[in-house]
Amino acid sequence: MRFGLLIGAVLATGLLVLFTVELHLPGRVQTFQARLDECDAAFDAGVARLVAQRADQDPERRRAVQAELRRCLRPTLTAQLAFTGCALAVLAGATGVGYAAHPWWLIRRRRLARLSAATTPRLVADLDRLRRQAGLTRAPRWWVAPHRRTMGGQAFGLPGRRCVQLDAGLLLLRVTDPAAFRAVVLHELAHLRNRDVDMTYLTIAVWWAFLGVVVLPRVVLLMHPYLLIDPTGWTWRSATPVAAPVGALLVLGSLLALTCLVYLIRNSVLRERETHADAVAAAVDGPDSALPGVLARLPKPRSPLGRWGTHPAPRDRLRAVRDPSLPLVPRHWELVSAGLPAGVVTANLVLLAGIRIGLDPRLGVALLALLTGPWLAGLLALTVWRSAVADVLAGRPGRRVPLWLSGAPVLVGSYLAGMFLSAETLTSGLSLPGGGRAGSWLVAAVLLVVGVVLLGAWVDSTARAVLAAPRVPRRALPAVVATAAVVGGAALAVWLPASMVSSGFDLAGGAVPAPGxxxxxxxxxxxWTAPSLxxxxxxxxxxxxxxxxxxxxxxxxxxxxxxxxxxxxxxxxxxxxxxxxxxxxxxxxxxxxxxxxxxxxxxxxxxxxxxxxxxxxxxxxxxxxxxxxxxxxxxxxxxxxxxxxxxxxxxxxxxxxxxxxxxxxxxxxxxxxxxxxxxxxxxxxxxxxxxxxxxxxxxxxxxxxxxxxxxxxxxxxxxxxxxxxxxxxxxxxxxxxxxxxxxxxxxxxxxxxxxxxxxxxxxxxxxxxxxx
Incomplete structure (x- = not known):
């Protein structure tokens, strides 16, 4: 789930940045503005023609004029989509290269040496015995880091060629404290058993590719807007922070916030794999496992920000070992990391989802909601389900404030914050819920919160009934998540177009009858029997x-x-x-x-x-x-x-x-x-x-x-x-x-x-x- 959130955050930010980068190509701004002026002139002429013919109230004629405007603007988006698609392909390629090269990089950088039965037969035999105890049918390749004095290890490698690195200090621990050595090795083998190695190094590769393909080009073009047109013509006054400080500050603030979001989600993926590996290793090693003692000796984070790093705090890891249900307990920040990317994607694409691709604006926004709505509703359902499972495993009735109730404003608030966080919104003032009116925005937000609460209550009720059944259906979780996704997409496809106009949620009575x-x-x-709702x-x-x-x-x-x-x-x-x-x-x-x-x-x-x-x-x-x-x-x-x-x-x-x-x-x-x-x-x-x-x-x-x-x-x-x-x-x-x-x-x-x-x-x- 966290990896999916990471991909969503990267795409949300990448689409925004890459659309902007495309406008820095030579002659692109002039071509875009010329096409826009041409289409606006044709549209104004069409409207004037309708007024002259007294056909401006004819819906068919008006739709025909609007369709002609969309057809006129469509080529401008085609170039942007082609460039963005190629850039996303580069991003995906860079991610794949980074993931495929990580074993070579680790072995070369750390100067690892291969362990074999010919050179260290007793050590390899002990490791193989631990491998069987961990439930792995295939032995990994064992490597030793001779220049690392720490008492740790690391699992890595590609599918079919898994590897485990053992630090030199860990090999000394085998002599001084065999139980601790066994606990550490079982922890690394638990990573292989949990199948999280691929996701771990894909997460790291996504982060570096995001920095190189998305963040770095945007920052460079912000400092040198004419880099692709006149690379040597840079002056300090031409830099965007000097020429337009307010706009540059908004763009940099939005980019920094979204980059921090991606970074935090990336770290959460890496932290979560550690707690799950701890729980599995302790269960495999039995009640006399030395893992709690090893975790207790780990250094504590030096600053409050340390809890957001790549490794959880020792206290959190000890709690996960003692209570295996704790890793299942969802947290509200997960809903935040789901809502923010969805809101950014919505704000960035809502202007493109209609008129520029030849669709009626309401239809385009509804189709966009059919993409983001299932994402939000599905993650909400999965989060509420995990909360119910954690309560059932722990034998507790649940939180004083249920997650489906407390999480609704968190999810909706983060979604709306993502829409406002988008640089497209900050710089244009468009795409805001409520059409720019505070009262309409508040009504739209409250209605969305109510809808999320009702959907979350349905998931919670269904999950608890299913988990209490004598036999839990095998496909219960996919069925519930899929149902929530369908309902969420259908509801958001109506809510989102209505939220873009100030009168979208007005309530009025019907007409006065005549006679009577x-x-x-x-x-x-x-x-009041024919209201406008x-x-x-x-x-x-x-x-x-x-x-x-x-x-x-x-x-x-x-x-x-x-x-x-x-x-x-x-x-x-x-x-x-x-x-x-x-x-x-x-x-x-x-x-x-x-x-x-x-x-x-x-x-x-x-x-x-x-x-x-x-x-x-x-x-x-x-x-x-x-x-x-x-x-x-x-x-x-x-x-x-x-x-x-x-x-x-x-x-x-x-x-x-x-x-x-x-x-x-x-x-x-x-x-x-x-x-x-x-x-x-x-x-x-x-x-x-x-x-x-x-x-x-x-x-x-x-x-x-x-x-x-x-x-x-x-x-x-x-x-x-x-x-x-x-x-x-x-x-x-x-x-x-x-x-x-x-x-x-x-x-x-x-x-x-x-x-x-x-x-x-x-x-x-x-x-x-x-x-x-």
Whole structure:
């Protein structure tokens, strides 16, 4: 995981720097500016032509002009992408060369001598015996460092040619303290057993390649901006810190912060391998291992910064030996090191993700979120899972503040900090969440924190239920991480485009009905049964919404199918049926009530100035279904038993399905017979289109989930301590009722059909502005 964070941090910084370096090529700035002026002039002419033809309000004509601008700008990015791709290839090549050359470099620099059975038979025999004790089937090559007096060693080498270096002081320790010698050698063999040698030297190679290919060229070009144009024409006044001190300071500060981030992640990889090797070596050596004594004699860090070096403090290593579950315990800084690179990548690429590559800006930003969202959500899921595993192994109920709750603001804060930390953001002032408004930024950040908290609570609940099962499913962790990645990507693809504009998360009521707008309560009902809920419409017309909500309840149920998972599904389904039944009754009553309390002219007149009574009635029935979904979700989450987040979504899905049936099979016919027409229609059971059914289902579910969030958060604060204790393991049950299995299959089929039916509307919203 840490190695993945390192790669993400390197790519985040490298993309920023390499795009900037490309502009220093001869003639590149002039070509870029000329193309930009040409495209701006063509765009202005196209807009003026639309205004002259009075077609500026035609969405198709406006999209055509914008598409022409994107096509005009596309060649400017093609050169940048080609240069950046070549530079990244150089970075990867330098990393590969550094990794492949590390055995040669270590042997040559330290003047190592090969140990063989011919020269030192007893020593090689002892080492081979320790190798078998460590569980290695293949013996490494043994080397001695004759000029190193320290009592240590080092594992290195390429696949198939592993090596272990023994210092000269360690060989003396074999005579004076054989137990300590055995502990040190087993520690080095544990590196081979843990398979961390490749990752260790890849980490070191990535760091040096990053400095040489990314950091050094940017610093040099900052001091000599015209190096690639006029290498000998440097003057002190031409240096960027002198010519533009504020911009240079921002760039240097951003580059320094990101370089420090890469350095700290690199050191964390190296530290973590040491603690894991200590734990394995102590376990192999047995209860009488001398490793704790060896670790206790190690020198302590001379400064507080020593704890961030390449080796952990002796105190931390001793704790890992005594409690093997400690290396599993995640730390908040891991979330920081995940969020910062993702935020930097987002800020650096958000301007390029749209207009420059020929995409509608909203689509480009959404596709970018589909890359960073799974990264963040997957690492969050892995971190929360590790926290649950560590608690289970240690036999403790968990932290006073669960990681999924305390880690959410840390992850979101680091992600947003990464967006602000980017030099592209600092120098341009663009790409900021909230569109530059502090209030909008705060709303966007709070909503993202809430979403991360809910996803983390789902992972924690699922992990604890799975770990408490009689038999832990083999693919439980990949399934949970993959599910969280899918959900995180789908949610961030909606959140990120909305966060880039100041009105992205505005909440407003619907239009005033006409006629009937003068009736106060009727106008209020019309306004708040068709509200504008920020990006809710983008969740509705989205093919990822229903699959994401479905896997959140289906994956835990299927993982625990032999440990009561479907019994939990059945209980949640009953609650959902009750909520849907209440919505069905309300849907039948509302048209009758409307006929009794509203005048006939209000109910029977169609108007263009505002929503008609039929539209208001339909919106009211949908709103009742959404309230039913919200209530059943809150009831299940705040109840008792395992898998409450997953069960709540299942109950909401069942309530949505029943409410959808009530909308078309109950409310529609009753409305037709009683409220709208002067005379009842001879046929009040028309067959609706699949697209209309799918959109109605999405509206009920999305609005219901949005309404459930404040209910759950308000009631969950006093019940937070009870949350962990109530997640008892499912009751073992080898056979599940056939009706429950059939109901689950039906729900999955319905979700698949509704997802398929929403595809045309989703294409109109997301893809038509780009592809027509």
């Amino acid at each position: 707008g003068e009736i106060g309560w009727y106008a209020t009902v019309a306004a 920020g990006p809710a419409v983008e969740f509705v017309y989205n093919p990822l919404t229903l699959p994401a909500s479905t896997v959140l309840w289906a994956v835990p149920a299927l993982l625990l199918v032999r440990a009561g998972g479907l019994r939990t599904v059945r209980r949640a389904g009953v609650v959902g049926l009750l909520g849907g039944a209440a919505a069905a009754v309300s849907g039948a009553v509302l048209p009758v009530v409307g006929r009794l309390v509203l005048p006939a002219d209000v109910r029977r007149v169609e108007a263009d100035a505002g929503p008609s009574y039929a539209v208001v009635l339909d919106n009211s029935v949908v709103a009742v279904g959404s309230v039913a979904v919200a209530v059943v979700i809150a009831v299940v989450v705040l109840g008792r038993g395992p898998l409450r987040p997953a069960s709540a979504l299942l109950a909401g899905t069942v309530a949505m399905t029943v409410s959808l049936a009530a909308f078309y099979l109950v409310a529609g016919p009753v409305q037709c017979l009683t409220s709208v027409r002067e005379a009842p229609s001879p046929w009040c059971f028309p067959v609706p289109s699949s697209a209309a059914v799918s959109q109605t289902a999405h509206w009920i579910l999305v609005q219901g989930v949005i309404l459930a969030v404040p209910l759950v958060l308000a009631a969950a604060v006093p019940a937070l301590r009870r949350y962990r204790r109530a997640d008892s393991p499912p009751v073992p049950a080898l056979r599940e009722p056939r009706g429950t299995v059939a109901a689950v299959v039906v729900l999955l089929v319905v979700a698949a059909w509704l997802t398929w039916a929403v595809l045309p509307a989703a294409y109109d919203m997301w893809l038509r502005p780009t592809f027509g």
